[in-house]
Amino acid sequence: MNSQWWRSAVIYQIYPRSFADASGDGVGDLEGITARLTSLRDLGVDVVWLSPFMTSPQKDAGYDVTDYCDVDPLFGTLADFDAMLARAHELGIRVIVDLVPNHSSDQHVWFQEALASVPGSRERGRYMFREGRGEDGSLPPNNWQSIFGGPAWTRVTEKDGAPGEWYLHLFDSSQPDFDWSNEEVREEFRRVLRFWLDRGVDGFRVDVAHGLVKQEGLPDYTPPEDADSMGGVEPVPYWGQEGVHDVYRDWRKLLETYDGDRVLCAEAWLPTVDEIAQWVRPDEMHQAFNFEYLMSDWDPAVLRTVITESLRAFHAVGAPSTWVLSNHDVIRHATRLSLAADFPQGHGIGPRSPGRPDQGEGLHRARAATAVMLALPGSAYLYQGEELGLPEAIDLPDEARQDPTWFRLKGERYGRDGCRVPIPWESDRPAFGFSETGASWLPQPDDWAAFARDQQSGLAGSTLELYRELLRLRRDLGVATSELKWIDPMPDDALAFRVGEVSVVANFGADPLALPDGAEVLVASGALDDGRVPYDTTVWARM
Ligand code: GLC
Numbered sequence: 001m002n003s004q005w006w007r008s009a010v011i012y013q014i015y016p017r018s019f020a021d022a023s024g025d026g027v028g029d030l031e032g033i034t035a036r037l038t039s040l041r042d043l044g045v046d047v048v049w050l051s052p053f054m055t056s057p058q059k060d061a062g063y064d065v066t067d068y069c070d071v072d073p074l075f076g077t078l079a080d081f082d083a084m085l086a087r088a089h090e091l092g093i094r095v096i097v098d099l100v101p102n103h104s105s106d107q108h109v110w111f112q113e114a115l116a117s118v119p120g121s122r123e124r125g126r127y128m129f130r131e132g133r134g135e136d137g138s139l140p141p142n143n144w145q146s147i148f149g150g151p152a153w154t155r156v157t158e159k160d161g162a163p164g165e166w167y168l169h170l171f172d173s174s175q176p177d178f179d180w181s182n183e184e185v186r187e188e189f190r191r192v193l194r195f196w197l198d199r200g201v202d203g204f205r206v207d208v209a210h211g212l213v214k215q216e217g218l219p220d221y222t223p224p225e226d227a228d229s230m231g232g233v234e235p236v237p238y239w240g241q242e243g244v245h246d247v248y249r250d251w252r253k254l255l256e257t258y259d260g261d262r263v264l265c266a267e268a269w270l271p272t273v274d275e276i277a278q279w280v281r282p283d284e285m286h287q288a289f290n291f292e293y294l295m296s297d298w299d300p301a302v303l304r305t306v307i308t309e310s311l312r313a314f315h316a317v318g319a320p321s322t323w324v325l326s327n328h329d330v331i332r333h334a335t336r337l338s339l340a341a342d343f344p345q346g347h348g349i350g351p352r353s354p355g356r357p358d359q360g361e362g363l364h365r366a367r368a369a370t371a372v373m374l375a376l377p378g379s380a381y382l383y384q385g386e387e388l389g390l391p392e393a394i395d396l397p398d399e400a401r402q403d404p405t406w407f408r409l410k411g412e413r414y415g416r417d418g419c420r421v422p423i424p425w426e427s428d429r430p431a432f433g434f435s436e437t438g439a440s441w442l443p444q445p446d447d448w449a450a451f452a453r454d455q456q457s458g459l460a461g462s463t464l465e466l467y468r469e470l471l472r473l474r475r476d477l478g479v480a481t482s483e484l485k486w487i488d489p490m491p492d493d494a495l496a497f498r499v500g501e502v503s504v505v506a507n508f509g510a511d512p513l514a515l516p517d518g519a520e521v522l523v524a525s526g527a528l529d530d531g532r533v534p535y536d537t538t539v540w541a542r543m
Contacts, residue, residue, distance in 0.1 A: 005046065006203070006263045006286050006379055007320040008480035010471060011096065012045040013383045015328045016053045016075055017061060017441060018422040021431075026439030028422065030071065030080040034087045036425070039453065041091045043387055043464075044471035048088060049096040049205050049265075051328060053081070057107050059174040060404050061328075061420070063098075063207060064105035068192040078199075085200055094202035096265065101189050101247075102208040103175040111176050115156060119165050126185055127176045128168035128214070129156075140166055143220045144238065147171050147229050147346070149409040168218075170211060170238060172404040180212040180247065193254055203255075203263035203286070206248075209279060210268035213243040228295070229346025229405075230269035240270055240278075248284040263287060265322075269345075273306070273313040273321075280319035287379060290314075290322045294330065295345065298337045298365055298536075300495040300508050304486070307376060307497075311484060314378070321378035325369060326386050332419045335392035337369060338362035346405065348414035351395050363389045364536050367466055367525040368506055371538035372495065374470045375504045377484050382467075385423040388451045389463035392418040393442070400443055417442055427452040461527075469523045473540060477502055506538040519543035 020032030030053060040048060052062035053075040062072065071078050088095050104111060110126050117123035119131075130141040132155065140153035147170055154173045158164035168177045178185045193204070215237035223232040232239065248264065255262045266279040266288040279288040296306045314321040325333040330345055341355025366389065374380055396417055403415030421442045425433030427449040431440045449455070456462035474480055482500030490496045493509030502522065507513045512532035515521070519541045521528070526537040533539050 003261050005094070005261060006265075008377075009046040009094075009379045010044070010374075010474070010480075011047040011049050011265075011379060011381050012040055012043070013049050013051065013327060013381060015051045015384055015420060017051075018420055018434075019384055020425070020433075021422070021435035021439070024435050024437035024439060025074075026431075026435060026437070026441045027074050028434070029074070030076040030084045032435075034080070034084040037084075037087055037091055037093065039425075041093060042468070044468055044475065045093065045382065047094040047096060047202065049381075050098060052098045052100060052207075054100075057105055057174070059105065060172055061402070063100050064103070064107075064172070064175050065100050066105045066107045066109070068099075068189075069195045082199065089200070095200075096203045096205055096263070097196055097201050098207060099189075099192065099196075099204040100207040101178065101180075102211045103169065103171060103177045106174045106176055114167075114176075116159070118159070122184075124165070125182055126179060128179050129165045130168070130218070132166050136163075137165075138163065141168075142218050143222060144168070144170070144218075145223070146173075146408065148403075148405045148415075149413065168214075170208070172408065174404075177214075178212070180244075186247065186250070190250075190254055193251060197255070197258050197262060201262070202260070203265065205265045205267060206285070207267055209248070209266035209285070209288075210239045210244065210270055212247055213241040214238050215241055226342075226344060228269070228344045231271070231345070234271065240268070240275060245278070245281075245284060248279065252283055252285070265289070273310045277313040277317050277319065280314065281317045287320065287322050289324055289327075289381065291324070293373075294324050294326075298369060298508070300493060300506070303372070303495055307484070308486075311377065321376070322381060323373045323376050323378060324381040324383075325366075325373055326383035326419070327381070328383065328420055329416055330419065332366075332383075332386065332390060332392045333369060334363045334366035334386070334389055335359070335394070336362075337365040346413070346416065348403070348405070348416055348418055349392060349394055350414035350418070353394070353414070356394070357391075359391050361536070362391060363463070364526055367463060368536050368538040370467070371470060371523070371525040371540065372504065372506050374474050375479055375497075375499055375502065375540060377480055377482055377499060379480070383419075385451075387464055387467040388423065388453060388456060390423065390448070390451055393421040393445050394418055395445065396421070396442060402442070421445070424448045424452040426454045466523070466525060470540075473502070473522055501542060502540050503543045504538065504540055505533055507533040507535060510535055515539070515541060516543050 019028045020036045022031035055067035113123040133139040144152035146152045153166040264285040310321040338357040338361045405415035422434040430438030456464035485498045487496035495506040512529045522540040524539040
């Protein structure tokens with residue numbers, strides 16, 4: 001396997017609970033993943049990233065960890081993990097695991113010890129315990145709000161039964177934040193990194209990588225009403241503090257003591273690509289998610305700007321840009337790109353939301369958007385099910401929902417369950433092949449039979465075949481390692497660029513766009529109109 005693979009890799013996100021369920025209990029597992037890995041090899045991805053499968057009470061779908069060095073029985077055992085990793089490597093697929101260092105579960109032994117100890121103790125010092133404000137300490141230490149809604153502080157009861165200190169949780173109250181100024185916390189995470197590196201993982205996706213260090217004094221902060229769930233107007237006292245970079249410099253050094261090009265990828269929701277690029281300076285992480293790209297409207301001028309800016313900002317620090325359109329925290333792009341109303345990230349969409357999207361238009365646009373993304377130089381992230389053209393599951397019944405956002409805000413926001421529904425494999429099997437028993441932790445929409453992998457495999461023009469073809473050409477023609485050059489002038493409602501020998505043309509306007517004489521179309525995201533590129537369609541061509 002060649003070095004610096006992460007500069008151009010296609011990384012496929014597996015959301016383990018919704019990928020494939022071998023045990024039949026309705027929640028996906030590691031054995032299920034192992035059994036289905038060949039389909040990812042056939043798709044043509046280089047790497048899989050697994051969302052958390054470590055021991056957890058699953059209050060936030062595993063992003064609330066009790067044991068960082070073990071597998072939750074829901075997903076299997078460490079032996080199942082080793083078997084999955086070995087099988088992936090055998091198939092030439094690398095494996096990245098999710099690391100959640102900002103907070104643990106409240107069931108973590110450290111937090112339980114902290115609760116059982118007195119204020120000021122070593123045990124409390126691993127988390128962010130503070131005295132409340134007001135005469136009797138009955139007001140939270142500051143006004144911070146949880147990303148999932150409601151206050152970011154919860155008050156504990158001390159051993160003598162009296163109301164006591166408060167602890168910080170930027171997310172759910174079951175997810176207490178660690179205190180990263182504490183060397184013991186830092187050492188513990190070095191141990192966790194080594195544990196997985198020793199097992200052979202190729203790297204880590206680092207959860208909330210911009211949040212570990214909080215501003216001295218914990219000053220009050222109020223985000224704007226319509227902010228995305230991780231958004232805000234800078235400076236935000238809990239995002240992007242300078243001290244956080246030391247943690248990653250330290251981790252980078254640790255990774256470099258291992259062979260085989262192991263990587264760190266930052267989940268850092270920051271408003272500009274220049275800021276995100278600070279996480280991938282030469283001595284820090286290797287990659288950072290480009291959420292500015294994900295959040296961009298389907299508009300040629302907007303895309304041209306964000307692509308140009310991303311390449312400039314990441315290249316300025318010697319890192320590749322990454323590109324992403326979907327993940328387990330956002331509305332799937334086959335739905336998002338045709339929404340008539342604005343949905344801040346994390347708020348979700350449901351049966352009573354305004355601005356219901358047109359599914360046909362959404363998928364058509366999503367295919368065009370993916371064909372643009374996979375042509376961009378750098379590394380691309382795919383989210384399970386997008387290769388099937390899956391839309392967001394909007395009509396989940398209220399009683400099925402599980403996202404903490406839904407509970408904390410009493411249904412005021414739907415949250416992220418709609419993008420987390422178990423994916424379909426075979427149209428005529430129970431749970432569309434997700435589990436033998438037909439069990440599924442979130443109900444699958446009835447019309448998902450048509451999206452099942454077996455219905456699309458080998459079918460010319462299907463979304464699955466489009467993804468396969470894009471990935472094959474991307475690899476064979478060295479697209480991701482080429483330099484991007486804009487083709488000018490182009491009509492206002494088009495985007496056109498060259499990457500190596502491939503020219504990419506996307507049409508956003510109503511009038512079909514003619515290609516130059518002699519153009520040889522390599523792949524198109526939709527049917528052409530007499531050789532011309534119609535509305536919301538992208539082609540890769542030699543011209
Ligand atoms: C990240 C994860 C998200 C989780 C949150 C708290 O944003 O992607 O799913 O809820 O962190 O860990």
